[in-house]
Amino acid sequence: MKESVMSFVSQMPDIRVCVQSSELAVRAALKELLAGLGPLDLDVEEIGTVELVMAEALNNIVEHAYPEGDPAGPINIACKHATDGLHLTVIDEGRGMPNGRTPLGQAANLDVDFCDIPEGGFGWFLIKDLAKDVTYQRIAPQNRLTLRLAVAMA
Amino acid sequence: MDLRSRSEDNLQVVSVHDARIDAAVAIEFKDAMRASTDGGSETVILDLSEVQFIDSSGLGAIVAAMKNMGQARTLALAGLTPTVDKVFRLTRMDSVFPVFPTLDGALTELRA
Numbered sequence: 001m002k003e004s005v006m007s008f009v010s011q012m013p014d015i016r017v018c019v020q021s022s023e024l025a026v027r028a029a030l031k032e033l034l035a036g037l038g039p040l041d042l043d044v045e046e047i048g049t050v051e052l053v054m055a056e057a058l059n060n061i062v063e064h065a066y067p068e069g070d071p072a073g074p075i076n077i078a079c080k081h082a083t084d085g086l087h088l089t090v091i092d093e094g095r096g097m098p099n100g101r102t103p104l105g106q107a108a109n110l111d112v113d114f115c116d117i118p119e120g121g122f123g124w125f126l127i128k129d130l131a132k133d134v135t136y137q138r139i140a141p142q143n144r145l146t147l148r149l150a151v152a153m154a
Numbered sequence: 155m156d157l158r159s160r161s162e163d164n165l166q167v168v169s170v171h172d173a174r175i176d177a178a179v180a181i182e183f184k185d186a187m188r189a190s191t192d193g194g195s196e197t198v199i200l201d202l203s204e205v206q207f208i209d210s211s212g213l214g215a216i217v218a219a220m221k222n223m224g225q226a227r228t229l230a231l232a233g234l235t236p237t238v239d240k241v242f243r244l245t246r247m248d249s250v251f252p253v254f255p256t257l258d259g260a261l262t263e264l265r266a
Contacts, residue, residue, distance in 0.1 A: 023177055023178040024178055026176070026177065026178065027174070027176070027178060044236045044237070045236060045240070047237075048207075048236055048237035048240050049240075051207060051237065052207075052209065052237065052240070052241065055176065055177075055207075055209040056209060056210055059176075059177045059209060059210070059211065062177070063177075107245070107246065108245065108246075110246055110247075110249060110250060114221070114225040115221065115225075117217055117220075117221065117250060118214075118217070119214040119215075119217045119218050119221070120210065120211075120214045121210075122210035122213055122214070122241075122245050123209075123210040125244075125245065126210060126241070126244060126245070129244055130244070
């Protein structure tokens with residue numbers, strides 16, 4: 001039994017994706033990451049979870065760590081497959097999070113007037129709703145975000 | 155952003171012929187929706203059956219399109235693929251829009 005678990009986990013080599021920050025780089029990075037996950041044969045629900053969480057994490061970096069006017073910089077993604085899912089690390093060298101921590105990511109209040117229905121603020125909610133063990137560290141000049149996605153579990 | 159608009163009885167159907175509504179195209183989508191729906195019919199069905207992925211920026215752009223149409227008009231969503239449906243469900247935005255599994259279903263229901 002243990003042997004079969006080990007072989008299942010070893011089917012996927014660790015993935016490393018490196019891009020320069022830009023809006024279109026997010027698409028390219030997601031495509032490369034999902035291609036790397038091919039050997040795991042994830043179902044559509046699991047692929048959706050990975051793509052959504054990582055899109056939000058990367059969009060945040062492009063928008064806030066490397067805002068317009070700042071020079072672009074590197075975004076490095078590492079992904080390892082373990083028995084409890086996918087362990088992802090995202091490192092950039094842009095601006096740090098305000099107050100040194102990630103936003104709380106609370107659900108938007110929808111019990112509001114028509115003109116106040118929110119058009120944003122869903123990103124961190126989606127990350128924290130779908131990902132486990134989210135950590136953020138600022139170790140200048142790097143921002144380091146780690147999280148686990150409970151997909152492809154043995 | 156490839157949006158195609160057509161009229162069916164008193165309804166307008168706007169079909170998105172792109173696989174993604176994400177941060178890279180959210181503003182373009184919002185502008186294209188404004189151009190398609192300004193002065194249009196009271197009820198607009200947004201056909202999302204070709205869209206495989208939206209992120210929070212895409213979701214925000216769809217909300218902005220609805221708000222731009224104004225409270226007196228209705229923006230209905232049809233043909234949500236699994237990941238698009240997931241985003242609307244998790245954020246509970248599926249309670250803000252009338253949502254139909256298929257375009258045909260939306261047309262049948264909204265024509266009445």
